[in-house]
Amino acid sequence: MAGNLVLVGFMGSGKSTVGRLVAAALGVEFIDLDERIEEMTGKSIEAIFEEQGEARFRIFESANLARAVAGAGQVIAVGGGAVMDDRNWAMVCEGNVVVRLRASDGATLERLAGGELRPLAGAGKLRDDPEAAQRLLRLAAGREPRYAEAEHQVDTTGREVGEVAGEVTAIARGARIGSTANDG
Numbered sequence: 001m002a003g004n005l006v007l008v009g010f011m012g013s014g015k016s017t018v019g020r021l022v023a024a025a026l027g028v029e030f031i032d033l034d035e036r037i038e039e040m041t042g043k044s045i046e047a048i049f050e051e052q053g054e055a056r057f058r059i060f061e062s063a064n065l066a067r068a069v070a071g072a073g074q075v076i077a078v079g080g081g082a083v084m085d086d087r088n089w090a091m092v093c094e095g096n097v098v099v100r101l102r103a104s105d106g107a108t109l110e111r112l113a114g115g116e117l118r119p120l121a122g123a124g125k126l127r128d129d130p131e132a133a134q135r136l137l138r139l140a141a142g143r144e145p146r147y148a149e150a151e152h153q154v155d156t157t158g159r160e161v162g163e164v165a166g167e168v169t170a171i172a173r174g175a176r177i178g179s180t181a182n183d184g
Helices: 015-026 033-041 045-052 054-069 086-093 105-113 130-147 161-174
Strands: 005-008 030-032 075-077 097-102 152-155
Touching (some): 005 161, 015 030, 015 161, 033 045, 045 054, 105 130
Parallel strands (some): 030 075
8 A cells, every 4th residue: 555646747747636536536634835834934935945945945845845745645736946955855755655746838838828827937027038938848847757756646637637636646546645545
């Protein structure tokens, strides 16, 4: 039996949205690492980046990741950059089922252009700034080799969120994560 279901992938891939649905379907706790960091610090991710810098944010991220993966039977959505640290990646992989959610470049830009502000995305500028969009895609490409190491790969491009959540739920159940996995 695996410890947790850990969702990884680039920003805008659907980790938080899909994770909530999967956790509900499995009857387990959902942990959004970014939300935990905001609760711990009392600041938004954007404020942490602006006031304390990315390096300090990554310290908070690693500490909260260690706490999250210490539990078992949870669905955890990990921030897009967290897995770039080798120690974090080792924590994510050890005893957990790792599912990478991915989206095409076009879907990523579309999702981030109209959504919430994200420190490394420059969201809100993507529609009007081709250079910002290219910087974002370069960041995604740089992270691709790590994301490709995930045990399971699920494409979210052009798919309904419920369909993606169903696929990820099936992966979790196959690994015996969730209350229904322990029923018999």
